[in-house]
Amino acid sequence: MSSTTLLIVTSRPESAELNEMLRGMGWRRHVRWADSLPSALKALASEKIDVAVLDGSLPDASHQKTVHALRKLKPDLPVVALASSRDETAVVATIAAEADAYLLEEFASRAIADAAVSCAVRRRRRLAHARQGLRRLKHRCRTHVTAHKRHLHFLGFASHGFRGALTIVKEYAGLLRDGLVGELNGEQRRMLEIVADRADDLNCIMDSLWMEDRLQARLLKPWRRDCALSDLVAQVRAGLEQKAHLKGIGLSIEMDAPLAPVYCDAEIVARVLVNLLADAMKSTPEGARVHVRVTEDRARHEGVIAITKGGEDIRRTLSMLARREPPQAGGEQPRHRQKLGPLLVLAKKLIDLNLGQLRYRAEPAQATTLSLAIPMAQPKEVLRRYLERVRRAGNGSSPVSLLMVKVRGEAERPGTAAVDLVLNQAARQQDLVLRVNLRTWLLVLATDRRGVDRCVNRITRLRAAVPGDPLHVPLPGMNVRRLGTWCVGQQGTHVLKQFDQAWADGAFAAPQEGLAQEAATV
The missing domain is CATH 3.30.70.270 (Reverse transcriptase/Diguanylate cyclase domain)
Structure with missing residues (x-):
């Protein structure tokens, strides 16, 4: 503390308590006295002051006014406030002054005063460091918010333009398929159907990108209501059957009856179902079959849509996986072995948002089943x-x-x-x-x-x-x-x-x- 300069703001420099507090602390030659608020401000402006000590005895200013005036001139100035325990009003005013440390004159020994000054200096340094960190954090937040707004604007602009172009392509393909420019043979008609189907795939990709972005920004809020699983499947059935026909694979859908209603956002779950089935068809070879079974598990209080796919390529992959590490009981594969694609990762997040689960079950050398479990409307x-x-x-x-x-x-x-x-x-x-x-x-x-x-x-x-x-x-x-x-x-x-x-x-x-x-x- 030998290099610390104190500014003692008091109207009674002859106070025995103050002089006793300073004596022997190594500060005598680094003390500056001020008997009024103007003189204190003048000393603060003209000299290097490290700590200000106020005793609240100024006739022209209270503790709070003095602290605010000093901080206005030097915001990072550590302030120690003194008060007498005999005056309860003065103690309350001292606490309200927002100083960095407080002392009662009757108990202000040299050691306590030294600790109070050190505490005030450390506290002011920590506050300055925290304010600097807060300024950096606010700057980063503004930068991220600006970048996110630009990203949303670009994504919306790209989505709008992309969808518009795809709509035109699909409409022209439909006009050609309907024979507007002449009769088509079977192969030409099939190729135009593939064009329309790929346009639908690109639209689904844009929907998934938009949904993923809104999900990460917490802007996607589910509107959960009672829904029938049969209605959800019927909503996407026609488009999926057309996709399976173009790819040359079979699609069978089996539904138990009756089915209890589930509680979810129907639009989000329908989007997940389309993504899961599209991903299943993508990895299913021609001539194979994708089987969908809609049932309910009353023990777990959930409705289940199970998608089972097979094929020689899948069997070889699962056989390699089984040789690498045996499956767990019940056919469940270890979590660290499950590598899901982007569409499945998004599907898992959306199902979790609807309080459901996405389960993966593989039977070596046979087939793989992906189950979409949604809670019943209970x-x-x-x-x-x-x-x-x-x-x-x-x-x-x-x-x-x-x-x-x-x-x-x-x-x-x-x-x-x-x-x-x-x-x-x-x-x-x-x-x-x-x-x-x-x-x-x-x-x-x-x-x-x-x-x-x-x-x-x-x-x-x-x-x-x-x-x-x-x-x-x-x-x-x-x-x-x-x-x-x-x-x-x-x-x-x-x-x-x-x-x-x-x-x-x-x-x-x-x-x-x-x-x-x-x-x-x-």
């Missing part, structure tokens, strides 16, 4: 899978909050559909929106109480921005109620019990003692 099972997903993502320490939304009065179905749209738009990618019945929703948010407040604000803003649905039915009023916040690792079962109790009552029961019970009207 609220408790969906909630259990969501809590498990949050627990894995946050290592068990993530908070989970429950928010109940009820529509007031007797709402018509179109009005409740618009409410469902608003709630799904207000939720983030990592949140879950469960529609319990026609008038009640449960929002499961992977956030704490402050995040719940932000979600309620988003719901309020979106409701004001969406006056009604496309049928011009006014949006009904909503009651939003906070049920509580828990740590998913330690209290996950408590969340399920709370949900069970609410479900058994036919509506959500009152929260247990200790849970938040605020309610808001939107």
Whole structure:
């Protein structure tokens, strides 16, 4: 401390406590005195001052005013504030002054004063380093945000232009196939069908790129609803059969009946199904067959779409894999041996977003099966899978909050559909929106109480921005109620019990003692 210069700002330089504090510390020849705020500012501007010590006795300025004035002239100046324990008001004012260290004059020994000054210097250096790091971080964030916006703009522009060109190619191929410029023989017609099919493939690739980009940016938010697996398969069946016919392979689809509904985003799952089947057909040789079976696994509470493909090339590959390392029990291949292509990687992410699983099963020298498992439309099972997903993502320490939304009065179905749209738009990618019945929703948010407040604000803003649905039915009023916040690792079962109790009552029961019970009207 021999090279430290202190600026003592006090109106009583003859104070015995101050002189006793300084005596013997090696600072006597490095002390500058100031008896007013102007003289302190003048000394700070003209000399090299390392630390300022204020005792709050200036008649023309308080502790807080003095600190702000000194920091305005020298932002990184360490400040130590002194106060007397006999004056409680002075102690409170000293704490409010936002100094780097505090001292009580009656206990300000030389060792304590030395430690306080050292603490103030270290704290100010750490703050300066943190501010510098924050400035660098903000600069990097701005750079990344700008680059991401440019990327989105380029991707949107390229997607629009690419799709436009593909649409024209496909339309011209269709006109030629329909005989607009003359009759075609069978081979010519087949070649034009291949052109149209490849145009559809390129459109699917652009869709996948766009979806992958939105998924990474957390802009892709699933709109999960009750869906029928048979409808999902029927939606993509015609295009897949045409693709299989052009490639010269067989495609058979088998569906069990009846099938329980599943809970997912139908558009995303249909896209995943197309990608999986297209990838399966790509690696299936001519003359082989791809078999699709749609069933349900009641033990696991999920609907399953199993895609089985075979062929000599696949058998040789799987035989080599089996010689390298024997398969595990049940035919499951080791995870580190599974190398999925880009389409399958995207499919796995999208299925995980829908709380499902993508399973790979290989039987050496026979066939390989890729199963798409989606949870059934059972609220408790969906909630259990969501809590498990949050627990894995946050290592068990993530908070989970429950928010109940009820529509007031007797709402018509179109009005409740618009409410469902608003709630799904207000939720983030990592949140879950469960529609319990026609008038009640449960929002499961992977956030704490402050995040719940932000979600309620988003719901309020979106409701004001969406006056009604496309049928011009006014949006009904909503009651939003906070049920509580828990740590998913330690209290996950408590969340399920709370949900069970609410479900058994036919509506959500009152929260247990200790849970938040605020309610808001939107």
